[in-house]
Amino acid sequence: NAGVMQNPRHLVRRRGQEARLRCSPMKGHSHVYWYRQLPEEGLKFMVYLQKENIIDESGMPKERFSAEFPKEGPSILRIQQVVRGDSAAYFCASSPGRPVYTQYFGPGTRLTVL
Amino acid sequence: SQQGEEDPQALSIQEGENATMNCSYKTSINNLQWYRQNSGRGLVHLILIRSNEREKHSGRLRVTLDTSKKSSSLLITASRAADTASYFCATDGDDNAGNMLTFGGGTRLMVKP
Numbered sequence: 001n002a003g004v005m006q007n008p009r010h011l012v013r014r015r016g017q018e019a020r021l022r023c024s025p026m027k028g029h030s031h032v033y034w035y036r037q038l039p040e041e042g043l044k045f046m047v048y049l050q051k052e053n054i055i056d057e058s059g060m061p062k063e064r065f066s067a068e069f070p071k072e073g074p075s076i077l078r079i080q081q082v083v084r085g086d087s088a089a090y091f092c093a094s095s096p097g098r099p100v101y102t103q104y105f106g107p108g109t110r111l112t113v114l
Numbered sequence: 115s116q117q118g119e120e121d122p123q124a125l126s127i128q129e130g131e132n133a134t135m136n137c138s139y140k141t142s143i144n145n146l147q148w149y150r151q152n153s154g155r156g157l158v159h160l161i162l163i164r165s166n167e168r169e170k171h172s173g174r175l176r177v178t179l180d181t182s183k184k185s186s187s188l189l190i191t192a193s194r195a196a197d198t199a200s201y202f203c204a205t206d207g208d209d210n211a212g213n214m215l216t217f218g219g220g221t222r223l224m225v226k227p
Contacts, residue, residue, distance in 0.1 A: 004156075033214065042202055042217035043157070056214065091156060093215075102147065103215060105157040 002027065004094050004106035005074075012112045019079040019086070021109045025094030032075045033093045033103060034067060043091060049075060082113045120203055120218040128226050133190040135221040137203030138183075144206050146179055147215070148188050151200045160188075160201075195227045 005024040013019050025032050030051055035043040045059040049069035060067065064082075069075040079086055089110050093103035120137050127133055137146070145164050149157040163170045163179045163186065170177045176189040190197055200222045204215040 035215075035217075042219045043204075043215075045214035045216065048214060059214065093157075102159050102162055104159065105149075107156040110154075 004092055004104050006090075006092050006106035006109050008109060009107060010110050010112070012114060013082050014114050015083055016081050019082050019111055019113075021077040021079075021090050021092075021111070022074040023077070023092030023094075023106060024074040025092075026104055029094035029096050029104070031095045031097055032069050033095075034075075034077050035091045035093065037089045037091060037108075039088075046077075079111075082111075084113045087111055087113045120201070120221045122221060123219065124222045124224075126224045126226065127193055129193060129195055131193055131225075133193050133197070133223055133225070135188045135201050135223070137186045137188070137218055139186075139203075139205050139216075139218075140184065141207050143181075146177075146186050147204045147206075148175075148177060148186075149202045149204060149217075151202065151220070153199070157202070190223075193223075193225045195225050197223060198225045199223060 004026055007022050011019055032049045034046040036046055037043045047060050047067045048056040051069055052071050064080045066078045089108045091108045092106045095103045120135055143165050145162055147162045148160040150160055151157050161172045161175055161177050163177050165181055168179055174191045179186045186203055200220040202217050202220045204217045206215055
């Protein structure tokens with residue numbers, strides 16, 4: 001049973017470009033969470049999705065950030081018009097369902113904005 | 115402010131010694147979990163303790179939970195160089211309907227061979 005997969009592992013973008021981060025949850029998991037981690041800090045919740053639904057996006061910046069989890073395919077975190085402050089590690093986690101117990105994390109995507 | 119705060123922020127010990135890390139949180143919780151993160155890598159789940167539990171063991175790990183003090187501790191016994199990593203506590207609680215884990219800032223543990 002493959003774990004949570006994220007790609008790319010490293011992504012470099014110039015200011016103003018778009019970044020697309022992908023997450024495939026563990027097999028059988030229908031709940032996906034995105035977190036952001038700045039250097040030397042803990043993870044901060046961004047968004048919680050189920051298939052075709054955004055359940056909680058209270059941690060998402062109001063502008064430029066969006067997330068989706070389509071019926072088919074991976075979950076996508078999209079950052080438009082990236083700025084240097086978006087440089088961080090973005091982690092995806094999945095779980096089999098509510099209530100939240102253990103979340104299984106992917107290896108992360110490290111975004112660098114030049 | 116963060117729900118979970120670990121202390122110390124950094125800890126350096128010799129191989130074979132025990133390492134104790136503490137975590138405090140602010141609101142009521144359902145569960146508290148500890149994760150490990152090796153440098154530049156993802157998080158690995160270590161142990162979960164429910165709010166009605168006081169102590170839990172897993173191998174060389176021992177976790178305690180004191181809900182009256184809103185605190186938890188992670189003890190790693192007989193540490194090894196391979197235990198070098200950052201350790202995070204994470205809570206899920208009534209206030210967020212279980213939608214998210216709230217992480218502390220982590221304790222960076224270095225175990226010297």
